Amino acid sequence: MTASHPVRRRRGRGARERILKAATQLFTVQGINATGMDQLSTVAEVSKRTLYTHFPSKDELVGAYLQSLVDGLLPVPPSPDRLAPSPREQLLAVFDWELPDTTAPFRGCPFLNVSVEVPDPGRSAHQLAAAYKREFARRLTGIARQAGAADPETLGEQLALLFDGAAARGTALNSSRTGACARSIAESLVDAALADAAPACL
Numbered sequence: 001m002t003a004s005h006p007v008r009r010r011r012g013r014g015a016r017e018r019i020l021k022a023a024t025q026l027f028t029v030q031g032i033n034a035t036g037m038d039q040l041s042t043v044a045e046v047s048k049r050t051l052y053t054h055f056p057s058k059d060e061l062v063g064a065y066l067q068s069l070v071d072g073l074l075p076v077p078p079s080p081d082r083l084a085p086s087p088r089e090q091l092l093a094v095f096d097w098e099l100p101d102t103t104a105p106f107r108g109c110p111f112l113n114v115s116v117e118v119p120d121p122g123r124s125a126h127q128l129a130a131a132y133k134r135e136f137a138r139r140l141t142g143i144a145r146q147a148g149a150a151d152p153e154t155l156g157e158q159l160a161l162l163f164d165g166a167a168a169r170g171t172a173l174n175s176s177r178t179g180a181c182a183r184s185i186a187e188s189l190v191d192a193a194l195a196d197a198a199p200a201c202l
Helices: 015-030 037-044 048-054 058-073 087-093 110-117 124-147 152-173 178-197
Strands: none
Touching: 015 037, 015 048, 015 058, 037 048, 058 110, 058 124, 087 124, 087 178, 110 124, 110 152, 124 152, 124 178, 152 178
């Protein structure tokens, strides 16, 4: 008979960080609904008691997971205080999807994924995903304004919609190549918006 071995638990500081790291890994690969708290505690190497001490509910853990992604995924407007690409390049860069592990399945936008897996608009996770999507379009609008677009609000919404469509299609096809295709469409949209704002030659 094979002896059973207890799951190894790590003690000490850093439990919250390990839980969030495990959540990011599991939610990205297999989704939120398919990830249980037992599996999370095993991968994070913490007891369920420790897990629930830091995150009393799965909704709170999902919320913390989303918050940890916000700063890294939102486009950052150009600033005179730092060297950065031009506003035009900033708008196009959101479609440059870097995938460090090409063997992993392409999961698109985590905020879109959460809004699908948690469809109830009254749930906090869905509300966070919706708030992110609104902020994403707002940031694009601000950069479009700095670029000199004729109608920055429209361009920002167009690029946000293009991004979401490319991310959703890429997830369905398990392919990140939709980002490159979307970027070429974005170039046409951005250049047309900038051309419309340029003064006519007399």
